[in-house]
Amino acid sequence: AQKVTQAQTEISVVEKEDVTLDCVYETRDTTYYLFWYKQPPSGELVFLIRRNSFDEQNEISGRYSWNFQKSTSSFNFTITASQVVDSAVYFCALSEAKDSGTYKYIFGTGTRLKVLA
Amino acid sequence: DAGVIQSPRHEVTEMGQEVTLRCKPISGHDYLFWYRQTMMRGLELLIYFNNNVPIDDSGMPEDRFSAKMPNASFSTLKIQPSEPRDSAVYFCASSFRVAGAEKLFFGSGTQLSVL
Numbered sequence: 001a002q003k004v005t006q007a008q009t010e011i012s013v014v015e016k017e018d019v020t021l022d023c024v025y026e027t028r029d030t031t032y033y034l035f036w037y038k039q040p041p042s043g044e045l046v047f048l049i050r051r052n053s054f055d056e057q058n059e060i061s062g063r064y065s066w067n068f069q070k071s072t073s074s075f076n077f078t079i080t081a082s083q084v085v086d087s088a089v090y091f092c093a094l095s096e097a098k099d100s101g102t103y104k105y106i107f108g109t110g111t112r113l114k115v116l117a
Numbered sequence: 118d119a120g121v122i123q124s125p126r127h128e129v130t131e132m133g134q135e136v137t138l139r140c141k142p143i144s145g146h147d148y149l150f151w152y153r154q155t156m157m158r159g160l161e162l163l164i165y166f167n168n169n170v171p172i173d174d175s176g177m178p179e180d181r182f183s184a185k186m187p188n189a190s191f192s193t194l195k196i197q198p199s200e201p202r203d204s205a206v207y208f209c210a211s212s213f214r215v216a217g218a219e220k221l222f223f224g225s226g227t228q229l230s231v232l
Contacts, residue, residue, distance in 0.1 A: 035220065045208070047220040091160060102167050103214065105150060105221060109159030 004094050006108035008071055013082050014116050021077045021093030021111045023034065029053075033103075034068065034075040035093040041108070043093065082115045089113070119143075123209050123224035124199045131232050135197040138227045140181050141190055142211030150209040150221065160208070180210055191223065 003026040013019045036048040059066050063080045092108045143223040150165040160203040164174040169186045186192040
């Protein structure tokens with residue numbers, strides 16, 4: 001069965017520090033997709049990145065970077081030089097492609113990041 | 118595009134009352150998801166639809182919860198009778214699947230308080 005674990009419930013850092021949010025997933029499928037979403041204080045979830053199971057290449061987008069390692073079933077998210085505006089709840093998600101052509105999205109419990117000025 | 122639209126934004130009701138949450142997905146999207154968010158359990162998938170057909174409702178907590186999607190532009194999540202433990206933020210999300218799992222577009226959520 002699908003499962004996404006975000007063991008860090010809450011993290012506090014001081015502005016300009018680097019921070020890594022952990023995500024560990026479980027799946028029996030060979031084809032799957034991993035995602036990160038951000039939920040700022042306003043409440044609406046916003047998509048950040050998608051990775052498929054065949055692409056282990058790490059990705060960098062500005063201050064954000066993602067490290068995907070199939071060997072450890074992890075998809076970790078690092079924010080470099082954090083800013084107060086990065087304060088939010090971050091969710092990792094997993095989706096598996098079904099033979100029926102449908103897919104199902106499962107989210108982790110989220111990590112609340114507080115960046116202090 | 119207007120995005121995913123949910124109504125109402127806030128709902129306060131008394132235990133035992135019927136509650137109906139509404140969602141209008143983005144036009145052209147063929148998947149619709151209902152999630153519930155609580156501090157203890159995070160984001161839980163309740164049910165999802167593909168082309169208006171319910172695919173998996175295994176996350177629906179109990180028979181008091183029901184969801185419908187009568188057409189491609191409208192879905193409801195109903196709780197009858199409501200209980201205090203149903204208090205949560207309920208999100209609707211939609212997506213359009215092309216070659217793989219696509220990102221979800223979320224509505225602003227409905228904050229439900231059952232007294």
